[in-house]
Amino acid sequence: xxxxxxxxxxxxxxxxxxxxxxxxxxxxxxxxxxxxxxxxxxxxxxxxxxxxxxxxxxxxxxxxxxxxxxxxxxxxxxxxxxxxxxxxxxxxxxxxxxxxxxxxxxxxxxxxxxxxxxxxxxxxxxxxxxxxxxxxxxxxxxxxxxxxxxxxxxxxxxxxxxxxxxxxxxxxxxxxxxxxxxxxxxxxxxxxxxxxxxxxxxxxxxxxxxxxxxxxxxxxxxxxxxxxxxxxxxxxxxxxxxxxxxxxxxxxxxxxxxxxxxxxxxxxxxxxxxxxxxxxxxxxxxxxxxxxxxxxxxxxxxxxxxxxxxxxxxxxxxxxxxxxxxxxxxxxxxxxxxxxxxxxxxxxxxxxxxxxxxxxxxxxxxxxxxxxxxxxxxxxxxxxxxxxxxxxxxxxxxxxxxxxxxxxxxxxxxxxxxxxxxxxxxxxxxxxxxxxxxxxxxxxxxxxxxxxxxxxxxxxxxxxxxxxxxxxxxxxxxxx
Amino acid sequence: xxxxxxxxxxxxxxxxxxxxxxxxxxxxxxxxxxxxxxxxxxxxxxxxxxxxxxxxxxxxxxxxxxxxxxxxxxxxxxxxxxxxxxxxxxxxxxxxxxxxxxxxxxxxxxxxxxxxxxxxxxxxxxxxxxxxxxxxxxxxx
Numbered sequence: 001x002x003x004x005x006x007x008x009x010x011x012x013x014x015x016x017x018x019x020x021x022x023x024x025x026x027x028x029x030x031x032x033x034x035x036x037x038x039x040x041x042x043x044x045x046x047x048x049x050x051x052x053x054x055x056x057x058x059x060x061x062x063x064x065x066x067x068x069x070x071x072x073x074x075x076x077x078x079x080x081x082x083x084x085x086x087x088x089x090x091x092x093x094x095x096x097x098x099x100x101x102x103x104x105x106x107x108x109x110x111x112x113x114x115x116x117x118x119x120x121x122x123x124x125x126x127x128x129x130x131x132x133x134x135x136x137x138x139x140x141x142x143x144x145x146x147x148x149x150x151x152x153x154x155x156x157x158x159x160x161x162x163x164x165x166x167x168x169x170x171x172x173x174x175x176x177x178x179x180x181x182x183x184x185x186x187x188x189x190x191x192x193x194x195x196x197x198x199x200x201x202x203x204x205x206x207x208x209x210x211x212x213x214x215x216x217x218x219x220x221x222x223x224x225x226x227x228x229x230x231x232x233x234x235x236x237x238x239x240x241x242x243x244x245x246x247x248x249x250x251x252x253x254x255x256x257x258x259x260x261x262x263x264x265x266x267x268x269x270x271x272x273x274x275x276x277x278x279x280x281x282x283x284x285x286x287x288x289x290x291x292x293x294x295x296x297x298x299x300x301x302x303x304x305x306x307x308x309x310x311x312x313x314x315x316x317x318x319x320x321x322x323x324x325x326x327x328x329x330x331x332x333x334x335x336x337x338x339x340x341x342x343x344x345x346x347x348x349x350x351x352x353x354x355x356x357x358x359x360x361x362x363x364x365x366x367x368x369x370x371x372x373x374x375x376x377x378x379x380x381x382x383x384x385x386x387x388x389x390x391x392x393x394x395x396x397x398x399x400x401x402x403x404x405x406x407x408x409x410x411x412x413x414x415x416x417x418x419x420x421x422x423x424x425x426x427x428x429x430x431x432x433x434x435x436x437x438x439x440x441x442x443x444x445x446x447x448x449x450x451x452x453x454x455x456x457x458x459x460x461x462x463x464x465x466x467x468x469x470x471x472x473x474x475x476x477x478x479x480x
Numbered sequence: 481x482x483x484x485x486x487x488x489x490x491x492x493x494x495x496x497x498x499x500x501x502x503x504x505x506x507x508x509x510x511x512x513x514x515x516x517x518x519x520x521x522x523x524x525x526x527x528x529x530x531x532x533x534x535x536x537x538x539x540x541x542x543x544x545x546x547x548x549x550x551x552x553x554x555x556x557x558x559x560x561x562x563x564x565x566x567x568x569x570x571x572x573x574x575x576x577x578x579x580x581x582x583x584x585x586x587x588x589x590x591x592x593x594x595x596x597x598x599x600x601x602x603x604x605x606x607x608x609x610x611x612x613x614x615x616x617x618x619x620x621x
């Protein structure tokens with residue numbers, strides 16, 4: 001229900017209550033006035049009739065009284081009956097067919113000499129007025145008129161009052177509603193305006209001319225809309241700038257990536273060609289000029305070949321590392337247990353003589369790029385495989401440690417281990433803690449692992465002790 | 481039928497040319513090796529003039545002056561005469577993009593040159609054995 005309707009209904013109800021109260025009050029006094037007026041008329045009639053009886057009675061024509069009463073009744077249509085009491089209190093004459101009814105007699109008492117009275121007979125059927133007939137003999141005339149006439153007048157009064165009351169309530173309510181509606185109209189405009197602004201039309205303004213509270217409210221809301229518009233404009237502008245910046249940066253990054261790809265391609269193709277020459281012609285020297293070289297010369301050539309081959313390997317590993325930072329990632333749920341078992345099987349197949357006990361925990365899964373996670377496990381398991389060569393009972397364990405957000409995958413071995421003092425160097429490119437003679441390698445494997453784990457939003461760390469083994473942990477930041 | 485035909489080596493690097501021929505000889509593959517030192521020269525030999533004897537096999541490097549390996553391969557596959565000619569890409573690169581393009585344009589094989597000359601010799605041996613002896617060449621147009 002609208003506010004103006006509520007207030008209108010309330011005010012109309014109050015108005016109706018007031019009108020009804022006034023009507024009730026005025027009805028009483030009007031009724032009393034009506035009755036008094038009718039009493040007065042009845043008494044005047046009685047006095048007029050008494051005047052007509054006065055002379056004949058003075059002249060002693062008492063026997064003619066009943067006939068005179070009947071004559072009076074016939075000439076005065078409104079009179080229902082007449083009777084005369086004498087000074088002894090008995091009825092001298094009457095117009096009733098038999099006798100004067102008890103009720104009428106009972107009411108026919110004039111207090112003291114010369115007083116007049118109007119009485120309502122029980123049942124309300126008659127109103128009876130009594131006046132003295134000034135004959136000196138104490139006669140009293142009583143006349144009665146039917147109550148119907150009075151009731152009809154009262155009913156007519158009632159009807160007028162009811163009509164006036166209804167009309168007053170109707171007009172009053174209409175007035176109330178129109179006044180309230182007019183008074184609350186600005187409020188409705190404000191509410192509608194707020195809705196329009198709320199729906200996003202920040203350019204909409206409320207009419208704010210009024211000097212009352214509603215006008216103040218409208219001005220306040222207009223100010224708020226203005227501030228919000230300013231803020232939104234600013235946000236839009238900032239967003240636009242941000243998008244522009246992002247586009248610019250993306251373009252720069254794309255360009256940088258393209259350059260990097262060109263560089264990688266060039267490394268792959270152009271740097272390897274001279275290495276092939278160095279190795280190939282060293283081999284040619286060893287093949288064709290073996291007899292002209294002494295042991296030292298042959299050794300030098302072998303070192304040249306070994307160095308060039310190693311450099312070829314380094315270039316390949318570097319390329320692999322750079323490829324990992326360029327490629328798109330396809331995140332899926334990966335069964336790491338199955339993957340670890342397969343890699344361990346491959347390692348064992350390539351090196352069947354080694355008695356390595358590999359234990360893989362069941363049901364270890366992680367979300368990540370399948371190809372990249374394979375590179376991680378290949379590197380870590382490959383390292384474990386390599387660094388346990390000098391251990392008579394080599395053991396490798398893959399599984400999951402901890403739980404909740406701190407859970408991490410781990411690969412544990414009982415191999416050569418490392419000094420925790422150098423743990424920072426572990427993941428650097430070309431950083432090695434062992435000589436190539438001890439354990440061969442290019443020093444790129446763990447750097448590759450770290451780069452993949454970082455691309456997944458995870459971390460990688462290691463624990464170790466010289467001669468006792470090493471444990472490598474990693475997490476995958478996305479829902480692993 | 482195979483005796484008179486040759487191998488066309490498309491290679492701009494003189495060292496690689498020498499080493500490849502050396503690898504063939506060491507593996508006792510005595511088929512004549514003709515060399516084209518850029519893409520245009522290769523196309524001239526294959527498609528130019530009246531059209532002499534076609535090679536038995538083309539060994540194609542990708543990074544070449546003038547017309548690169550992909551351009552040469554595309555023209556070979558477009559020409560009616562050389563459409564079925566066996567072409568083996570022999571290059572340093574192993575970029576996915578190069579592999580995809582090579583096969584898309586119709587290379588019969590893709591071999592990456594190893595740095596280690598022993599491995600390179602072994603690769604050439606396998607290659608010769610397969611393409612010159614084992615594999616049945618397409619009928620000549």
